[in-house]
Amino acid sequence: MENCRKCGRPLQPLEIGATRKFINRGAEEFFCLSCLAAEFKVTEALLLEKIEHFRKQGCTLFD
Ligand SMILES: [Zn+2]
Structure with missing residues (x-):
């Protein structure tokens, strides 16, 4: 099990x-998503939207 590097x-x-x-x-x-969102100064919801977008494109990182 990996842990968030930051929190x-x-x-x-x-x-x-x-x-x-x-x-x-x-x-x-x-x-974690919270720390990624903070890093990019966006909301977690936006990251999830992008992830869903990549998943639909068939991105293998999100299988
Ligand atoms: Zn974190």
């Missing part, structure tokens, strides 16, 4: 995929 929260697979998608495909340290 230590246990991560969902979706959050690991999101870190790879939004920060770095080869990332080995991961962030």
Whole structure:
């Protein structure tokens, strides 16, 4: 189980995929959606929208 690098929260697979998608495909340290949203100064809802968009496009990070 991976934990958020910033706040230590246990991560969902979706959050690991999101870190790879939004920060770095080869990332080995991961962030939860809250910390990703803070990093990019957007809402978690917006990140989820984008994730859903990528998922529909068939992005394998969000299988
Ligand atoms: Zn976090």
